[in-house]
Amino acid sequence: SQTIHQWPATLVQPVGSPLSLECTVEGTSNPNLYWYRQAAGRGLQLLFYSVGIGQISSEVPQNLSASRPQDRQFILSSKKLLLSDSGFYLCAWRQPGPRRTYEQYFGPGTRLTVT
Amino acid sequence: GENVEQHPSTLSVQEGDSAVIKCTYSDSASNYFPWYKQELGKRPQLIIDIRSNVGEKKDQRIAVTLNKTAKHFSLHITETQPEDSAVYFCAANPTASKLTFGTGTRLQVTL
Numbered sequence: 001s002q003t004i005h006q007w008p009a010t011l012v013q014p015v016g017s018p019l020s021l022e023c024t025v026e027g028t029s030n031p032n033l034y035w036y037r038q039a040a041g042r043g044l045q046l047l048f049y050s051v052g053i054g055q056i057s058s059e060v061p062q063n064l065s066a067s068r069p070q071d072r073q074f075i076l077s078s079k080k081l082l083l084s085d086s087g088f089y090l091c092a093w094r095q096p097g098p099r100r101t102y103e104q105y106f107g108p109g110t111r112l113t114v115t
Numbered sequence: 116g117e118n119v120e121q122h123p124s125t126l127s128v129q130e131g132d133s134a135v136i137k138c139t140y141s142d143s144a145s146n147y148f149p150w151y152k153q154e155l156g157k158r159p160q161l162i163i164d165i166r167s168n169v170g171e172k173k174d175q176r177i178a179v180t181l182n183k184t185a186k187h188f189s190l191h192i193t194e195t196q197p198e199d200s201a202v203y204f205c206a207a208n209p210t211a212s213k214l215t216f217g218t219g220t221r222l223q224v225t226l
Contacts (some may be wrong), residue, residue, distance in 0.1 A: 032212050044159070044204060044216040051212060094212070095178060102147040102208050106158040 002027035003011050004107040012113045019052075019078040020095060021110050023073055023091030026072065032094040033074040034104065039087045051096070086114045117142040117209035121217030129225055130194050135221045137189040138205035144209040148181060148188045149214070153202045163190070195224045 003026045025031055032077045035047040048066035056066050063082060067075045070075060074091055093109040118141040128134045140148075149164035165179045165188065172179050176195075181188040184210045192199055202221050206214040 013226065043218040046213065046215075049212060096211070100211065102211060102214075103149065103161055104214055105161065106151075108158050 002051050002093070002095075002105070004091060004093055004105065006089075006107040006110050008109065008110060010111045010113075012115060014115055015083055018079050019076070019081055019085070019112070021076040021089055021091075021112075022072040023070055023076075023107055025093045028072070028093070028095055030071060030096070032096055032104075033068065034092040034094070035074065035076050036090040036092060036106075037087045038090060038109075044090070048076070082113045083114050086112055088112075116207060117145060117207055117215040119205060119207050119215050119217040121205050121220055122145045123220060124218065125223070127223045127225060130195060132195055134192045134195055134199070134222055134224075136190045136203055136222070137187060138189070138207075138217050139185075140207040140215075141186065142207065142209045143183075143186065145209055147208040148179070148212070149206050150177075150179060150190050151204045151206070151216075153204065153219075155201075159204060185217045192222075195222075197224050197226065 005024050027069045032051050036044045037047055038044055048058055050056050051066045053068055064078050089110045092104045094104045121138045145167050146167035150162050151159035152162045153159040163174050163177050163179050165181050167183055178191045200223050202219045204219050205217040208214050
C-alpha cells in the first residue's frame, strides 16, 4: 500500500531564515504531487503541483519554490521566510492513470511557525 | 478558474441529529467532488466522493448528493456522534490533476 511521509513534523524558524520541507511517497510510481498551505483556521491553498520529475506548476506567486528531484520526492523551499509563511504545510499525492482516478491523499503535515 | 463556495462555515447539532453541508462550484468541466474530514491538528482524510455520472452515493451514515445542472453538491451525515466533530472540506476538480477546495465547515456535535 501507499504511504506518504513529511518532515519535519514541526518547525520554528526566524524571519529571514531559509526553509526546506520534504515529502516522500512509497508504494507508487510517477504520482502527481502537491504542496498545500493551511493558515490557522483557514482552508487549503494549493501552492505547487508536479506531474513528473522536474515538472513544477506554481499556483500562487510568493517567496516559496518547489522541486522534484526524484519521482517520489517533493521539496518545498524558501530562501528567506516571512511571518506570513507560518502555517500547516501539507503534501498530497494522486495516482494518475487510465482509470482516471482523481483522489488526493494527504501527508501528516509540517506545522511551521515563523517568529 | 474554478470557484467552490461552502456553507455554512460553522454548524452545531445535537448528537443523533442530521447535519447537511452544501457546496456550489462554477466550472462545468468539474466531474469529481470529494469530501474531506479534518480533525484538529491532523491531516484531511477523504471520507466520500462522487463523480458527475452519479446523483447520490451513500456510505453508512454519510451520503453525498450532486446536482450538475445547478452545480451544487451536499454532504449529509445522519445520526451524528461526537466523533463526527471536525472541519469538513468539499472540493471540485477543474482539471484531472487539480482540486479546488471550499473554505471548510466546522461541525460541532453536542451531547
